[in-house]
Amino acid sequence: MRQSRSGGGLNMDGKDRRTAKRISHICEVECEGAGASRLTTRINDLSATGAFIDSMSCFPVGTILKLRFRVRDVQVETTGEVRYCMKNIGMGVHFLGLAPEQSAALVCLVEGRPYTPPPPEEPRAAELPPPPPAQLQNILLGSFAVVSLFDVIQMIENGRLTGTLRMTLPNVEGAIYFNEGQIVNAKVGSKTTTLGIKALDRLLGATEGTFEFVKSSHDHERVIFAPSNTALLLDLLDAKGEMSAMPSAESKH
Secondary structure (H helix, E strand, O other): OHHHHOOOOEOOOOOEHHHOOEEEEEEEEEEEOHHHOEEEEEEEEEEOOEEEEEOOOOOOOOOEEEEEEEEOOEEEEEEEEEEEEEOOOEEEEEEEOOOHHHHHHHHHHHHOOOOOOOOOOOOOOOOOOOOOOHHHOEEEEEEOOOOOHHHHHHHHHHOOOOEEEEEEOOOOEEEEEEEOOEEEEEEEOOOOOEEHHHHHHHHOOOOOOEEEEEEOOOOOOOOOOOOOHHHHHHHHHHHHOOHHHOOOHHHHO
16 A cells, blocks of 8 residues: 555655655666665655555665666666655665755656756866967977977977067077978077177077977068078087087988
8 A cells, every 4th residue: 555655644754745746656766785785676656755666575664875867868877865764665765865856857847737847057168268369379399408499499490480489498498480390580688789690500409398389470680591491500510619519410310
């Protein structure tokens, strides 16, 4: 009898069962208790706050179960507390922590109303600061202890990048300017400034310090004229008698 299952007119909270409307609803349910013991059986009576689960074997009163069952098109995965047991018949379970859409689906089922699932939430775009202007975009940075200046220049050349390679060295600050990957100018110092070939020559020996390349949307004034970066750097190294500092084209092959 229905009354015997619900505990003599009381629902699973010990209140008058009329305050928690129940319906006869049969569906499969998975119950998982402490010690990973699992039981697959069926729900019989159902309310918006709990259910009566048919079972010949019951979990002890007070056990918190993991419950999985389906209400219409909604998969309900929640926890429930065993409130009472009836030997060889089943147990009354009170739902804990139902998600809003699960609770709404249960209420609609019990009340006999159609259930319309909420529209899926659109993913929120990450709240990031707006990108900087193109002329301030930092796209390459690092340390000369890890990568050589020659390798950095080659990366900029291969990418045909226009911008400024800013260099902070132990004893000086400087910059090398590029138009579409080609070196067009250089600068050393802030108060007393050296430009062009002389500035580039001072920067070539960098083995310590840091660098960053800042992309630019406009070309820089050309002060250095050379057929290629490689020819330019080879001429400067040859003039300094430091040809061994840069591998020759033959050695690369």
